[in-house]
Amino acid sequence: MQDLINEIIEEVLDRVKKEAFIQVEASGRHVHLSKEHVEALFGYGYKLNKAKDLSQPGQYACKERVMIVGPKGTLKNVVVLGPERKETQVEISLTDSNVLGVKVPIRQSGDLKNTPGLKILANDNVVNLENGAICARRHVHITNEDANKFKVSDNQVVSVKVFGERPLVFDDVVVRVSDNFNTSMHIDYDEANACGFSKGTLGRILKK
Amino acid sequence: MQDLINEIIEEVLDRVKKEAFIQVEASGRHVHLSKEHVEALFGYGYKLNKAKDLSQPGQYACKERVMIVGPKGTLKNVVVLGPERKETQVEISLTDSNVLGVKVPIRQSGDLKNTPGLKILANDNVVNLENGAICARRHVHITNEDANKFKVSDNQVVSVKVFGERPLVFDDVVVRVSDNFNTSMHIDYDEANACGFSKGTLGRILKK
Numbered sequence: 001m002q003d004l005i006n007e008i009i010e011e012v013l014d015r016v017k018k019e020a021f022i023q024v025e026a027s028g029r030h031v032h033l034s035k036e037h038v039e040a041l042f043g044y045g046y047k048l049n050k051a052k053d054l055s056q057p058g059q060y061a062c063k064e065r066v067m068i069v070g071p072k073g074t075l076k077n078v079v080v081l082g083p084e085r086k087e088t089q090v091e092i093s094l095t096d097s098n099v100l101g102v103k104v105p106i107r108q109s110g111d112l113k114n115t116p117g118l119k120i121l122a123n124d125n126v127v128n129l130e131n132g133a134i135c136a137r138r139h140v141h142i143t144n145e146d147a148n149k150f151k152v153s154d155n156q157v158v159s160v161k162v163f164g165e166r167p168l169v170f171d172d173v174v175v176r177v178s179d180n181f182n183t184s185m186h187i188d189y190d191e192a193n194a195c196g197f198s199k200g201t202l203g204r205i206l207k208k
Numbered sequence: 209m210q211d212l213i214n215e216i217i218e219e220v221l222d223r224v225k226k227e228a229f230i231q232v233e234a235s236g237r238h239v240h241l242s243k244e245h246v247e248a249l250f251g252y253g254y255k256l257n258k259a260k261d262l263s264q265p266g267q268y269a270c271k272e273r274v275m276i277v278g279p280k281g282t283l284k285n286v287v288v289l290g291p292e293r294k295e296t297q298v299e300i301s302l303t304d305s306n307v308l309g310v311k312v313p314i315r316q317s318g319d320l321k322n323t324p325g326l327k328i329l330a331n332d333n334v335v336n337l338e339n340g341a342i343c344a345r346r347h348v349h350i351t352n353e354d355a356n357k358f359k360v361s362d363n364q365v366v367s368v369k370v371f372g373e374r375p376l377v378f379d380d381v382v383v384r385v386s387d388n389f390n391t392s393m394h395i396d397y398d399e400a401n402a403c404g405f406s407k408g409t410l411g412r413i414l415k416k
Contacts, residue, residue, distance in 0.1 A: 094401035095303055106374060106404065138374070159377075166314060166346070169367075169377035170402075193302035194378075194402035196314065 019149070021202040022140065023184040024162055025055060026192035029078055029092045031066055031120065032085040037129075041066065041122040048082045055182055056141060058083070068092070069119040072101020090118055090133040093188045097135065107134040108174060136188060139174045140205070141181035150205050153177065159206040160185055165196025169206065227357070229410040230348065231392040232370055233263060234400035237286055237300045239274055239328065240293040245337075249274065249330040256290045263390055264349060266291070276300070277327040280309020298326055298341040301396045305343065315342040316382060344396060347382045348413065349389035358413050361385065367414040368393055373404025377414065 038046055042064065049063040064080040068090060075096060089112060097104045102116050117129040140160065142152065152158060154177040161169045162185075170191065185203045187195070195201070246254055250272065257271040270288040276298060283304060297320060305312045310324050325337040348368065350360065360366060362385040369377045370393075378399065393411045395403070403409070 094404075095397065167379040169379065171375040171377065189303065190398050190401035193398035196302075 017202060021163075021204050022142075022146075022150075022160075023055075024164075024195075024197060024201045024203045025184050025186055026189055026197050027091070027136065027186050028189060029068075029075060029090075029096050030061075030081045031068070031078055031091070032081055032087075032089040033120075034086060034088045035084045037088045037120070037127050038084055040127050041120065041125045048080060048084065050082060054081070055184055057180060057182065064122065067121040068100065069121060070097075070100025070102040073099040075099065087112060088120070088127070088129055088132050090120070090129065091136045091188075092133065093190045094135055095190055097133075102133060104133045104135045106137050108137050108139065109134075136186070137174055138170055138172070138185070138187050138191060139176055140183075140185045142175055142177050142183045143179050143181060144177060146183040147175070147177045152205060152207070160203040161206055162187075162195045162197070162201060162203045164192075164198070164201045166194065168195050170195075225410060229371075229412050230350075230354075230358075230368075231263075232372075232403075232405060232409045232411045233392050233394055234397055234405050235299070235344065235394050236397060237276075237283060237298075237304050238269075238289050239276070239286055239299070240289055240295075240297045241328075242294060242296045243292045245296045245328070245335050246292055248335050249328065249333045256288060256292065258290060262289070263392055265388060265390065272330065275329040276308065277329060278305075278308025278310045281307040283307065295320060296328070296335070296337055296340050298328070298337065299344045299396075300341065301398045302343055303398055305341075310341060312341045312343045314345050316345050316347065317342075344394070345382055346378055346380070346393070346395050346399060347384055348391075348393045350383060350385050350391045351387050351389060352385060354391040355383070355385045360413060360415070368411040369414055370395075370403045370405070370409060370411045372400075372406070372409045374402065376403050378403075 050060045051063045052061045054060055060082045062080040062082045065077045068075045068078050112132050115131045116133050117131050118133050120127040152175045156175045158173050159169050159171045160173050258268045259271045260269045262268055268290050270290045272288040273285045276283045276286050320340050323339045324341050325339050326341050328335040360383045364383045366381050367377050367379045368381050
């Protein structure tokens with residue numbers, strides 16, 4: 001009997017969470033590479049090797065690691081995410097940008113105009129990236145079904161209350177609707193630390 | 209005429225800011241040392257040397273720097289704040305705690321029971337701190353006059369909307385009322401980066 005009650009409670013909790021909350025995920029620093037830069041760093045015809053699938057369908061962490069070098073400092077062992085992209089993009093936190101000595105703007109993924117460059121190193125090869133370094137703007141990936149449920153639309157800017165150990169409300173969160181995504185909020189590690197994030201931390205979309 | 213108008217506008221802006229907003233300040237990692245630990249690190253009878261006054265009356269950054277060592281990593285060149293305190297206290301961010309490999313709790317200053325210790329080094333001297341490492345809970349220092357104006361009381365927990373480049377609302381902000389303080393909100397560098405803090409960033413106290 002106790003088991004059955006617990007099972008029902010778990011199911012109710014699970015469903016309420018799915019109705020009212022979204023998962024929060026913290027993204028560490030990473031690099032997306034173009035085919036040209038994969039080959040410049042790892043050799044002609046080289047293919048990235050998947051290490052682990054990420055929460056967003058089709059996206060994966062690779063076995064490959066690179067070093068990022070700025071005028072003031074270096075970040076070692078930075079993960080490459082696959083698959084290859086049209087343009088190389090380096091996503092770092094503002095803490096990282098202070099370490100590197102490069103001022104990076106807060107941008108949506110892919111919006112690389114007038115962003116600073118950096119050196120990317122792997123093995124003994126170097127890519128002198130002319131632009132492509134950003135601090136990712138916090139965002140919610142959401143399926144069409146969940147967008148209907150939460151009554152939000154693509155590119156809408158919302159606030160999200162995050163129930164971490166240090167609760168807060170992130171304003172200026174951009175919503176990206178696509179069935180290519182699983183529904184989740186993405187923040188960087190500065191933001192994760194500021195809200196006391198741990199695995200399983202939930203958020204609730206608030207509209208203005 | 210234009211000059212006079214600008215002067216009036218500046219004065220109005222200044223007064224509105226003071227009426228509705230509080231200054232936000234970002235605190236970097238730092239160490240408060242007991243007399244015993246000052247002497248252990250720098251020598252018998254040693255007195256800390258003031259380098260610069262801080263915004264809070266009587267508090268100052270010292271010329272002295274220490275190294276903090278955890279099981280996984282090291283933080284060099286950490287500033288010592290004066291004057292000496294009854295108990296040594298190490299205040300670091302959660303980013304720092306990951307670097308050091310020590311899990312520190314979110315605590316108010318002085319609440320050091322059951323906190324982890326660390327090694328503190330200066331010159332060739334070492335203090336093996338048994339406890340005293342915390343991540344400072346975000347807080348508002350406020351004068352009695354401003355507490356009356358904003359209708360808050362000592363130890364009240366409020367939310368503060370911060371108008372940085374990445375605006376957000378910090379919940380769970382504790383208010384400390386004292387005429388020994390200047391009115392300002394104190395956050396750490398993770399929180400500063402999460403809200404896109406820069407010098408002059410303002411906050412507004414929101415009550416639940």
